[in-house]
Amino acid sequence: MTRPTDLKYTPTHEWLRVEGKVATVGITDFAVEQLSDLVFIDLPKVGAEVTKDSRFGEIESTKTVSDLIAPVSGRIVAVNTDLIEHLDLVSQTPFAKGWMVKIEMSKPAETGNLLSAADYQKQLDAEDH
Amino acid sequence: MPYVPHTAEDVREMLASIGASSLEDLFRSVPGDVRLGEPLRVPPARTESEIVAWMGGLAARNRRVDDRPSFLGAGVYNRFIPSAVDSLSSRGEFNTAYTPYQPEVSQGTLQAIFEYQSMIARLAGMEIANASMYEGATALVEAILMAYTVHGAGSRVLIAEGVHPEYRRVAETYFRHHPIRIETIPLGVGGVIDPGALQERLNAAGDGPADVFAVVIQNPNFFGCIEDGPAVEAALKGAAGGSEDAAAHRPLLIAAVDPISLALLAPPGSYGADIAVGDGQSLGNEPSFGGPTFGFFATRMAHVRKVPGRIVGETKDREGRRGYVLTFQTREQHIRRERATSNICTNQGLCCLRGAMYMTLLGERGVRQVAERSCRAAHFARRRVLEVPGIKAAFDAPFFQEFVVTLPRPAAEVYRALAQKGIQGGLPLDRYFPRRTHEMLLSTTEMTRLGDVDALVAALREVLGTQKSAPLAPVLEGGRR
Numbered sequence: 112m113t114r115p116t117d118l119k120y121t122p123t124h125e126w127l128r129v130e131g132k133v134a135t136v137g138i139t140d141f142a143v144e145q146l147s148d149l150v151f152i153d154l155p156k157v158g159a160e161v162t163k164d165s166r167f168g169e170i171e172s173t174k175t176v177s178d179l180i181a182p183v184s185g186r187i188v189a190v191n192t193d194l195i196e197h198l199d200l201v202s203q204t205p206f207a208k209g210w211m212v213k214i215e216m217s218k219p220a221e222t223g224n225l226l227s228a229a230d231y232q233k234q235l236d237a238e239d240h
Numbered sequence: 241m242p243y244v245p246h247t248a249e250d251v252r253e254m255l256a257s258i259g260a261s262s263l264e265d266l267f268r269s270v271p272g273d274v275r276l277g278e279p280l281r282v283p284p285a286r287t288e289s290e291i292v293a294w295m296g297g298l299a300a301r302n303r304r305v306d307d308r309p310s311f312l313g314a315g316v317y318n319r320f321i322p323s324a325v326d327s328l329s330s331r332g333e334f335n336t337a338y339t340p341y342q343p344e345v346s347q348g349t350l351q352a353i354f355e356y357q358s359m360i361a362r363l364a365g366m367e368i369a370n371a372s373m374y375e376g377a378t379a380l381v382e383a384i385l386m387a388y389t390v391h392g393a394g395s396r397v398l399i400a401e402g403v404h405p406e407y408r409r410v411a412e413t414y415f416r417h418h419p420i421r422i423e424t425i426p427l428g429v430g431g432v433i434d435p436g437a438l439q440e441r442l443n444a445a446g447d448g449p450a451d452v453f454a455v456v457i458q459n460p461n462f463f464g465c466i467e468d469g470p471a472v473e474a475a476l477k478g479a480a481g482g483s484e485d486a487a488a489h490r491p492l493l494i495a496a497v498d499p500i501s502l503a504l505l506a507p508p509g510s511y512g513a514d515i516a517v518g519d520g521q522s523l524g525n526e527p528s529f530g531g532p533t534f535g536f537f538a539t540r541m542a543h544v545r546k547v548p549g550r551i552v553g554e555t556k557d558r559e560g561r562r563g564y565v566l567t568f569q570t571r572e573q574h575i576r577r578e579r580a581t582s583n584i585c586t587n588q589g590l591c592c593l594r595g596a597m598y599m600t601l602l603g604e605r606g607v608r609q610v611a612e613r614s615c616r617a618a619h620f621a622r623r624r625v626l627e628v629p630g631i632k633a634a635f636d637a638p639f640f641q642e643f644v645v646t647l648p649r650p651a652a653e654v655y656r657a658l659a660q661k662g663i664q665g666g667l668p669l670d671r672y673f674p675r676r677t678h679e680m681l682l683s684t685t686e687m688t689r690l691g692d693v694d695a696l697v698a699a700l701r702e703v704l705g706t707q708k709s710a711p712l713a714p715v716l717e718g719g720r721r
Contacts, residue, residue: 172570176576
């Protein structure tokens with residue numbers, strides 16, 4: 112799959128779209144494929160504080176439960192509640208309608224450490240799944 | 241070796257096929273300094289008939305709850321078990337079945353567990369029940385751990401003094417190296433929780449009311465008294481003046497209940513319990529010196545992902561036929577490892593199966609009859625016992641199948657004296673509450689006969705009418721003459 116090149120990526124398979132001070136976060140196609148059949152998602156409430164590299168929720172498939180890791184620190188300003196009833200939005204369109212949360216960043220400089228689409232692909236190749 | 245089925249020829253053949261020349265060869269990698277170097281000190285083998293006679297002699301020294309009038313309860317009860325439960329549960333298909341990981345070969349087991357879960361949920365007035373826990377005490381501890389996770393904010397759990405002391409001790413063991421702190425809600429004067437005192441506890445110290453994540457009550461409590469569930473529910477809601485923040489952090493209510501009592505008393509679901517647990521021994525399982533038994537665990541559907549243990553669900557196969565599977569397995573530790581909410585990964589299959597069989601054979605009406613008879617027997621017994629001069633009631637709260645009396649002499653002494661007269665007395669409370677030296681918990685079930693009560697009362701009159709009995713012997717000694 113050709114991944115959007117305007118996004119940033121994390122080693123834990125989240126993606127980030129930055130618009131001003133707000134970052135939209137979701138999980139990548141690779142994560143979706145590894146998880147297989149998605150059954151449940153647990154997302155935080157609007158207003159919750161998150162810290163870079165810590166857990167902000169979890170996603171459950173028939174195989175396992177995976178933590179969702181925040182790529183940046185800040186405050187949750189929006190949550191995609193459509194996912195509760197329509198979790199298939201994550202599997203169908205992980206980079207668009209499958210977005211999970213929007214974070215108002217407290218330290219925008221943190222995005223500098225994230226991976227480009229090319230670097231993310233390199234990591235996947237190196238892990239050779 | 242008399243207990244190993246291989247012949248010398250079998251052994252030679254096996255050794256040859258792996259290229260070893262003797263049995264010694266197999267242990268060559270064990271260092272000499274850790275070897276025993278001498279034969280095990282085990283008595284010589286005996287014949288089957290000698291062993292049967294010897295074991296029979298040992299067994300004959302046991303007392304049973306049903307070999308003489310018995311008023312001992314406190315969590316384990318003498319109940320009628322239909323013989324069909326024994327014969328059905330000892331069928332190989334049930335008795336030897338393994339954990340139902342492979343649904344395609346385990347439909348019988350899974351369906352039985354699903355039915356068990358459904359019956360427990362119905363009895364408790366809750367939305368969902370799991371496939372069972374080890375027994376009542378650990379079921380309660382798992383409920384507290386689950387409440388800790390669900391609540392997410394507090395670190396204190398208030399446990400009523402009326403909760404079985406052994407359940408409390410198990411909780412203390414579990415939380416010894418854990419952030420959870422246990423506090424006690426003292427028993428009110430009447431023998432039940434005082435809702436005012438509860439509310440005070442909820443608002444007291446710590447980090448405020450949000451710091452209490454759960455309140456645990458037992459109903460009927462250890463002293464036999466029936467707690468006022470709705471009053472407890474109201475106290476929880478009313479804590480911290482009912483502010484919005486307090487409501488968001490309302491402590492979870494956990495109720496440890498007697499399964500037979502649920503057929504007669506208002507169930508935990510009716511007074512807002514978030515989790516209902518208890519011991520299932522009364523449902524088709526023998527007392528057996530305390531076990532094995534099973535724990536039941538029921539809660540709200542909203543919390544299903546935090547429930548410990550196994551859950552069986554109903555589904556459809558590829559051809560649209562109804563089937564059963566272990567579901568929500570991603571909560572369990574074999575999938576989540578250290579992030580699982582509990583490390584139990586089993587259930588008490590055979591015991592909860594017997595429980596399901598018992599409930600099915602008796603039905604709603606039958607279980608209710610058991611409850612009614614147990615209750616009536618207790619009220620009758622208490623009335624008669626209180627007629628004995630010197631004996632007083634310890635509490636005046638409504639009670640189900642057990643009640644506490646205050647005796648004019650130490651209860652442990654009276655217990656021993658009753659034993660010498662062929663009566664299994666009630667539990668002397670100082671076993672758990674050192675200051676309650678003269679209190680005894682008397683228990684009745686549907687198996688208690690009028691004659692048993694007559695015998696108890698006559699024996700009490702004799703014992704209390706005479707001088708102090710013989711020198712002290714260990715508490716709860718069997719009734720040897």
